[in-house]
Amino acid sequence: MKSALSQLSFARPRTLEEALTLLRDEPLVPIAGATDLYVGLNFGTLKAQRFLDITRLEELRGISVTGDRLVIGAGTTYTTIMHSASVRAHWPILADAASQVGGVQIQNRGTLGGNVANASPAGDTLPVLAVADAILQLRSAQSQRAVPFNSFYTGYRQTVLRPDELIVSIELPMVEGKQWFRKVGTRAAQAISKLVMAAVRTEAPRIALGSVAPTPLRLRRTEAALAGGSSIEDAIGVLQTEITPIDDLRSSEAYRRAVAGNLLRRFWAS
Amino acid sequence: MRLTLNGAVTDVEAAPGRRLLDVLREECGLTGTKEGCGEGECGACTVLMNGQLVVSCLVPFAQAEGAEIRTIEGVGDHALQQHFMSEAGAQCGICTPGMVMTASTLSRDATLEDIRIALAGNLCRCTGYEAIYRAIQRARAATSA
Numbered sequence: 001m002k003s004a005l006s007q008l009s010f011a012r013p014r015t016l017e018e019a020l021t022l023l024r025d026e027p028l029v030p031i032a033g034a035t036d037l038y039v040g041l042n043f044g045t046l047k048a049q050r051f052l053d054i055t056r057l058e059e060l061r062g063i064s065v066t067g068d069r070l071v072i073g074a075g076t077t078y079t080t081i082m083h084s085a086s087v088r089a090h091w092p093i094l095a096d097a098a099s100q101v102g103g104v105q106i107q108n109r110g111t112l113g114g115n116v117a118n119a120s121p122a123g124d125t126l127p128v129l130a131v132a133d134a135i136l137q138l139r140s141a142q143s144q145r146a147v148p149f150n151s152f153y154t155g156y157r158q159t160v161l162r163p164d165e166l167i168v169s170i171e172l173p174m175v176e177g178k179q180w181f182r183k184v185g186t187r188a189a190q191a192i193s194k195l196v197m198a199a200v201r202t203e204a205p206r207i208a209l210g211s212v213a214p215t216p217l218r219l220r221r222t223e224a225a226l227a228g229g230s231s232i233e234d235a236i237g238v239l240q241t242e243i244t245p246i247d248d249l250r251s252s253e254a255y256r257r258a259v260a261g262n263l264l265r266r267f268w269a270s
Numbered sequence: 271m272r273l274t275l276n277g278a279v280t281d282v283e284a285a286p287g288r289r290l291l292d293v294l295r296e297e298c299g300l301t302g303t304k305e306g307c308g309e310g311e312c313g314a315c316t317v318l319m320n321g322q323l324v325v326s327c328l329v330p331f332a333q334a335e336g337a338e339i340r341t342i343e344g345v346g347d348h349a350l351q352q353h354f355m356s357e358a359g360a361q362c363g364i365c366t367p368g369m370v371m372t373a374s375t376l377s378r379d380a381t382l383e384d385i386r387i388a389l390a391g392n393l394c395r396c397t398g399y400e401a402i403y404r405a406i407q408r409a410r411a412a413t414s415a
């Protein structure tokens with residue numbers, strides 16, 4: 001394990017342009033806070049490789065409001081997000097999600113872009129980005145494209161991100177209506193399941209769940225049922241047809257289904 | 271590679287992919303920083319990097335270049351360490367250096383709730399936390415007196 005770590009090499013560019021050129025010319029793995037990547041390395045599940053350290057890139061850091069969007073650099077840490085007045089004003093549930101990730105040590109290092117690119121269906125910020133209809137700005141040396149967050153994932157830990165691309169920023173269009181966020185179970189208590197729901201209460205409610213499908217999931221049909229005046233019990237019935245949770249180390253399918261239904265009920269009663 | 275280690279500018283030779291934890295312990299002789307889980311969960315390896323708490327088992331040494339690193343050897347908050355001893359906030363002691371690092375960032379008027387939140391990333395298998403919270407509160411009260 002430790003000898004494998006000694007084999008790793010790091011490119012540490014100072015500008016985005018330099019980083020994208022390096023990424024075009026050779027296969028490199030971007031590394032930000034390392035809070036996902038180094039866990040894999042310590043377990044020996046990741047092979048020795050060449051990393052592109054993106055923590056020096058100013059272009060990936062910071063939070064701003066541009067027109068009707070909250071724009072967050074992909075390299076922005078949870079600590080910065082949870083203390084940002086702009087985030088608290090426009091997307092308070094993103095601040096809530098950030099403040100519930102890991103402990104202080106992880107919040108100080110882990111980044112929003114890392115959570116998105118890591119593509120775990122259990123990523124805590126992902127349901128928030130799903131209900132925000134967030135837009136990901138992707139850059140390569142040759143191109144720039146804007147990909148809707150809700151079409152970024154194509155399957156379990158699969159994304160449309162190309163090997164020569166970086167996520168530069170994440171844009172959250174502002175929204176009217178009350179925002180709601182709940183995380184059930186904590187990371188420190190591994191035995192307990194972790195389910196995350198994010199929602200916005202508007203005429204057309206928006207609802208998303210983590211850890212109930214191969215990707216973070218927007219519950220479009222449940223949303224339509226509630227918008228169309230269905231009872232909460234009928235809507236929970238629809239929700240059960242939309243989710244496909246599995247049994248795994250953390251919890252059972254039946255438990256996840258029960259928690260998902262309860263979360264919807266609590267959101268609707270809030 | 272050059273970094274500032276407990277206040278002193280220091281040059282350290284080590285492979286860039288090694289964990290900051292291992293470099294501190296094996297190359298710099300700073301064995302106060304402990305390894306618990308090696309996966310970011312327990313906080314035993316907590317150090318300050320540019321004034322922020324980080325788990326050194328998840329920091330590639332490359333990213334410590336030019337950084338200011340402070341370890342338990344350089345924390346200098348002796349009231350805190352005294353109270354961990356007198357309140358029996360340490361049993362096996364593996365978690366203690368990390369606990370002290372985290373506690374050293376708390377302000378004097380930190381509430382019990384603030385202490386709990388701050389220590390969410392520091393696990394202790396021995397003490398059940400109450401003694402640790404008490405040690406931190408006593409130490410904070412002592413420094414403000």
Ligand SMILES: Cc1cc2nc3c(=O)[nH]c(=O)nc-3n(C[C@H](O)[C@H](O)[C@H](O)COP(=O)(O)OP(=O)(O)OC[C@H]3O[C@@H](n4cnc5c(N)ncnc54)[C@H](O)[C@@H]3O)c2cc1C
Pocket residue numbers: 029030031032033034035036037038039054074075100101102103106109110111112113114115116117118122123124125165166167168187309310311
């Ligand atoms: C103890 C512990 C607790 C945790 N708790 C939680 C939790 O409660 N909730 C949660 O959701 N997560 C949790 N995590 C997981 C992790 O902290 C997050 O997923 C974090 O956001 C990852 O960000 P990073 O910057 O550390 O990513 P890295 O580890 O640096 O990278 C992760 C992946 O993203 C890629 N990547 C990173 N940035 C970019 C970019 N800009 N463009 C393209 N690719 C990129 C990397 O190549 C890699 O594949 C925890 C981890 C630990 C160790």
Ligand code: FES
Pocket residue numbers: 304305306307308309310311312313314315316325326327328
């Ligand atoms: S050893 Fe680093 S967090 Fe446990």
Ligand code: FES
Pocket residue numbers: 359360361362363364365366393394395396397
């Ligand atoms: S004293 Fe043993 S882990 Fe805390």
